[in-house]
Amino acid sequence: MLRSPRRRDCGVKHAALVTKNGEVFTWGEDSGGRLGHGTREDSAHPRLVESLTVSNVDFVACGEFHTCAVTTTGELYTWGDGTHNVGLLGHGNDVGHWIPKRISGALEGLQVAYVSCGTWHTAFITSMGQLFTFGDGSFGVLGHGDLKSVSYPKEVESLSGLKTIAVACGVWHTVAIVEVIVTRSSSSLKLSAGKLFTWGDGDKHRLGHGDKEARLKPSCVATLIDHDFYRVACGHNLTVALTTSGQVLSMGNAVYGQLGNP
Template structure:
């Protein structure tokens, strides 16, 4: 799999190695090699990942999160607002395991601009159960910059370590995705929840209804300011926050209801 940030790219090989390349000169450890050197061809990330198999990676503009078997969460890059989850705002130039989630299995992770979200199987048995992460569900944890309610905790406060969203503690999630200042998550029953500047008051998670109210959503993805979902009927729905105006005055418009995209049937 491949993921891209603002100035860097990450790729996971079939054998579970992580490679990164891009601009490493931004003084935040963006490439995970322990230095500020740029690499214009892929270079394997070693150190703490030696001997581990990486199964998933997500990039924000300035930081990276990855899952290494069995469900261990590592982050590196810019720690501004606590987006790395290590209890501080410090940068980390090599992958570092998120201590707050040690002993539990992280199933999915997503990076926003200055925040991170993860689906965590907090009540699982052995993490070596052999089950696919796509078939598992867990609680939703968020951390980092809390402005505009993007973390879903009911306030705008930053979190320096992962914190479970209390209002969704009884809901099981399978996927999560992040935009610049919002978060969306998919439940095991195919419903989508959103939190952040693009929904209602943004502070508490809100179930997305509209045209997908009666649909079973199977996958979700985010750009910086838009969301795309795929339903069990192979239909694609989108919604976005649109910026209009000029340099003197900018108006942000929120498209509250998902719309079926033209020619949206996907051949599975």
Template sequence: MMEVKSEEKDESNERLWSWGAGTDGQLGNGQLQDEQIPQQLSLSSHSHISSLACGAAHVIALTSGGKVLSWGRGNSGQLGHGEVVSNMLYPKAVTSLDEHFITHVSAGWSHSGFVSDTGSLFTCGDGSFGQLGHGDYASHSSPIKVSFFVDQQVAGVACGMRHSLVLLKGCLLNQVYGFGSGKRGQLGVSKDRIKSINLPKVISGFEDVEIVGIAANGDHSAALSVDGHLFTWGRGFKGFEDSHIPQSLNSTLKFTKATLGWNHGLAMTGEGEVYMLGGNHLGVLSDLHSVCQANQLTDSREANLEKVPGLDGTKVTDIATGAEHSVLVTDNGEIKTWGWGEHGQLGLGDADDRTSPVTVRVGYDLDEAASTRVYCGSGFTFALTKF
């Protein structure tokens, strides 16, 4: 996930819901089962949650006080609790980070990343592809500082399936780095095919652009520039070849946020419109070939961008993508989902797939909420609401 952020100061009254795949405890409700409708979680013992990051089957929560909680699958040490556990059913503090004020977190398939207010990067979990960035292929069950960036200021981290991206502060020439698995070009560090690297390497192509956000999921990578241009690299979206170096989307649209799934992505404009990249298989909204023919688009990278239908001009305020499902929030507080529904991750009371956005009922009138943010793991969904 990446976006141009605006700080939220309201911590008055929060509500957190989860639904979808839950057999690893990733829903945080103490159960090891899928849930097809939103389940409200108790926040009484947690300080104010400011954001979440969801991986394959684990969740990382960041509090407004810079503390970190995690839960769900922990078989690779991705929870950061200092031990390898099959699962953690409830949120548990990552105490080894207590002496740091954490400002950003990211969750990959089975690894995790944490950024402190002093610009330090910590990683833990599966390191078998070099995705932890420590110069080896070892795994760690506690967050370890990435020494490569000890003299630099890290602004953000994005964890994909088996690779990681890092964005630096105030460093226009060498802004974005990649490490981990690179077989589909997702590292963006070389035109040549790279199996994996275990130390961060700079991604070229951003010398004349200021990057403000990065995203990674599956074998995809993306970056967002300060003026709203979207760059993608890695595994090609439906019908298109892999790209080993960042490619700018040929569009006049200015994007403020972009998220990636396994076969698709979402991009949101400053006007609250949402567009979909790819959409292979279950995440597809309509037939891409017919859309391209109808629009008579000649540039393949522009042809792969499709406006999400059925919103009738409603402004969208947030977006999220799972492996094969998508979620958005409208400015009137509605949460809408579509795509793969096998585990109940659409929150619609069944396990059916949907090809267009459908409203989720959480039992509250979210129109009165000050803000609603959504987050997706591979097959599950969270919504965080502040009233």
């Protein structure tokens, strides 16, 4: 019997969780192998991903077509339907994988600490605070300054040297919280604070920059510069961020009341 999961995440038609013992369970629709069981069978109940039992998994994330897992030693595994576009799984090709496969190459010597899956792209943070992305580059969602897709993990160079502490992927936009050194006006005391950076498709004002223009690189949300952010999440057309003081700020499409403002 499953005890309380340590981590969990939901895709569009599947879900995954990590137990306190570091085991991964998935269930839902298996289309393209996103459950990681090596079969084409859907699962109505949580089922152990057996190929990961040799690893102690710390974190799991679900996209619409793929799934990612981070081990306690900082290795990143991906699996699912890689045929939709080049690079969705980060292995340098458009091949699908029905069981988890570790991403190597660019990640040798690095430890992954956190991962977020969008529909067509993935972003992750290393233990040193480096931000990497891969997948479909439409609207500049990867943050590399262009619209090119990337089939291997690539560091977001404009944030190089800074420490990214959180990241979230929407369908066509990405949001990160980056530590920035700030100086209090009343003294020379310098403190680090989490600032909100957004990029990708600006439609529906989901980037928070006051316009609907796309951003090809991470851009700090100037109107929120006085806040210290801690966590962030993305929907299809919205962004929600949590500050260290407990404030919840939202931006994007409010047509269904999803921003939480009357």
